[in-house]
Amino acid sequence: MTRHVGKESRIRLMIAMCARAATVAAFAVTMSSIAASSLAAEANDSWREIANDAFNGRPLADGSPLITLEMPERAEDAAIVPVTMRTNLPPGDTRTLRSLTLVIDENPSPVAATFNVGPGVTMISTRVRVNSYTKVHLVAELSDDKLYVVDTYVKASGGCSAPMANNAEEAATKLGQIRFRQFAKTTAAPASVPREAQIMIRHPNNSGLQRDQVSLLYIPLYIVRQLRLWQGDQLILEMDGGISISENPNIRFSYLPNGASTFRAEAVDTEGHVFRGEWPVEPTM
Amino acid sequence: MMQQMRACHASAPLRSAAVVILCVGLLLGRTATLTYSQEVLKSLSLDKVESGIYVHAGEIALMSAANEGAIANLGLIIGDKGVAVIDTGGSVREGRRLLQAIRQVTNRPVLYVINTHGHPDHVFGNAAFLLPAVFVGNRNLPRDMMERGPYYLNSFRPAMGTLLDEVKIVPPNVTVDSQLQLDLGHRLLTLRAWRVSHSDSDLTVFDERTGILFAGDLVFLRHIPVLDGSIRGWLTTIDELAKIPAKSVVPGHGPPFAPWPAALDPERNYLERLQSDCRDLIKRGVPIAAASRLAAASEKSHWELFGEYNTRNATAAFSELEWE
Incomplete structure (x- = not known):
């Protein structure tokens, strides 16, 4: 499913890139205000198309204020743009979160990742690549079988850090290392209060859009396709990742401790490497 | 051609x-x-640093159509046989203005075009030179330019507009693994390629005759250092750079030249502060988005363009150091 969406997106990307090139050419002769409004129209069109493809035409309800999407207004480092996704269900609301899908409209493959979550997960933070000025959409599926959407706008910085791996050699030697960190609670709190943890994995997450300068062939797509994390036997987080997830995928999330004694993770990349790790649950501090 | x-x-x-x-x-x-x-075209202004060495000092600014991308320091070294150009500027137009300025101080041929790394403000003028000059850079530079070139052309379009139409990504045809000497005619230049530091294609040029070191963006003065490589690598490189017996340095951004090795001090202070702040924030479990606004905030008064680059630097440093 995820791979299917990825493939389609890349084809669409080529078309989008051509369209963008045309827009860029238009810049040269058009007043910037006119160009800006045509860009905005283009952005809306890409979302409609992506939403239709990625969610099979299902209706998307306004997600505000049930879900929130936090990103910086300006992508300071285009390779590492922090994003935080949350659900804020009011007290007494019995619905729970099933999944979060992050879409970076103008990126080559717009669907950045889908996170399926276990009980008690209400916040996920990760880092993404942002190629250009773009709308970003977050779609949440709740236990009422409905989809909810919110969006924000990110300005890519015309700076020096391109959204791709910087240190390919070092990345290759440390491939697949997984680190897991459990954060202490800031105050003494009962067990029903969520804790936060972070999982990070060394991986170049090559987008498949870069060219080898000798062969002039595209460097193949090489990304972490799926990352799963269990608390005891309970799956608490599953990421189906795309090419927009930054090098060395890094996910911080909230969860409810379930009394298990270990965390276990498994990651699979597009070349079929499987990376695993296991860590003891640290006592509440 | x-x-x-x-x-x-x-x-x-x-x-x-x-x-x-x-x-x-x-x-x-x-x-x-x-x-x-x-x-x-109006020739770029040149400062004479030493006999046969000239520098154009770039503006401390972001690249824009108004400044034609002329924000980096560019250099030329003249030997008996010909000229080495060190970085070509942020647009072909700037490169041409540099070439015109060169023609006002010498009519010897341009033998080498040396790029100190792959950032647009240093290489977008390459197409003003082309054959028969030999292009020289760090061994990682061809990969860097091919991978990032198209992205840069796209992302600098809003700021630079049609000035980018002529820009071509011209990678080096001679690359430096660790060290290379070029002879300009009774003038030896020692080129050194460095580990991932400011970027992953950093290269320095040392003029043996006068002891002038062209440091590219391994040295920033006034302009906040920009981290697009490795903070740990850069700090290690700074310690090794300090051992070079240079008389003066031409920084990649800042004044045309500065005393050596004192010119390293402000940048080392900044990077060490950034590193220790990030380590502390990581230890305390502060998320990257919040941490990137706090790290090295105390350095603000010391640098120009701090607001433009510090958060980015902190983001890059944080994501490197959290793997320690």
Whole structure:
């Protein structure tokens, strides 16, 4: 499913890139205000198309204020743009979160990742690549079988850090290392209060859009396709990742401790490497 | 192409102006006389650093159409046989203005075009030179330029506009693994490629005759250091750079030259502060988005363009150091 969406997106990307090139050419002769409004129209069109493809035409309800999407207004480092996704269900609301899908409209493959979550997960933070000025959409599926959407706008910085791996050699030697960190609670709190943890994995997450300068062939797509994390036997987080997830995928999330004694993770990349790790649950501090 | 470049090198002012006008005319498809007179290029200003060494000091600014991308320090070193150009600027137009300035101080041929790394403000002028000059860079530079070039052309379009139309990504045809000497005719240059530091294609040029070191963006003064490589690598490189017996340094951004090795101090202070703040924030479990606004905040008063780059630097440093 995820791979299917990825493939389609890349084809669409080529078309989008051509369209963008045309827009860029238009810049040269058009007043910037006119160009800006045509860009905005283009952005809306890409979302409609992506939403239709990625969610099979299902209706998307306004997600505000049930879900929130936090990103910086300006992508300071285009390779590492922090994003935080949350659900804020009011007290007494019995619905729970099933999944979060992050879409970076103008990126080559717009669907950045889908996170399926276990009980008690209400916040996920990760880092993404942002190629250009773009709308970003977050779609949440709740236990009422409905989809909810919110969006924000990110300005890519015309700076020096391109959204791709910087240190390919070092990345290759440390491939697949997984680190897991459990954060202490800031105050003494009962067990029903969520804790936060972070999982990070060394991986170049090559987008498949870069060219080898000798062969002039595209460097193949090489990304972490799926990352799963269990608390005891309970799956608490599953990421189906795309090419927009930054090098060395890094996910911080909230969860409810379930009394298990270990965390276990498994990651699979597009070349079929499987990376695993296991860590003891640290006592509440 | 060779012939055209030779015509430029021959440097009868009228003739090279005619070549420029012809190029501009062909590109724009315009022939109005008024356009011709507007397109006569003004030479870049050069500071003489030493006998046979000149530097154009870039503006401390972001690249824009208004400044034609002329924000980096560019250099030239003149030997008996010819000239080495060190970085070519942020647009072909700036590169041409540099070439014109070179023609006012020497009529020897440009033998080498050396790029200190792959960032747009240092390489977008390469196409103003082309054959028969030899392009030289760090062994990682070809990969860097091919991978990032198209992205840069796209992302700098809003700021630079049509100035980018002429820009071509011209990678080096001679690369430096660790060290290489070039002879300009009774003038030896020692080129050194460095580990991932400011970027992953950093290269320095040392003029053995005068002890002037062209450090590229391994040295920043006034302009906040920009981290696009490895903070730990850069700090290690700074310690090794300090051992080079140079008299003065030409920084990648800042004044045309500065005393050595004292010129390293402000940048080392900044990077060490950034590193220790990030380590502390990581230890305390502060998420990257919040941490990137806090790290090295105390350095703000010491640098220009702090607001433009510090958060980015902190983001890059944080994501490197959290793997320690």
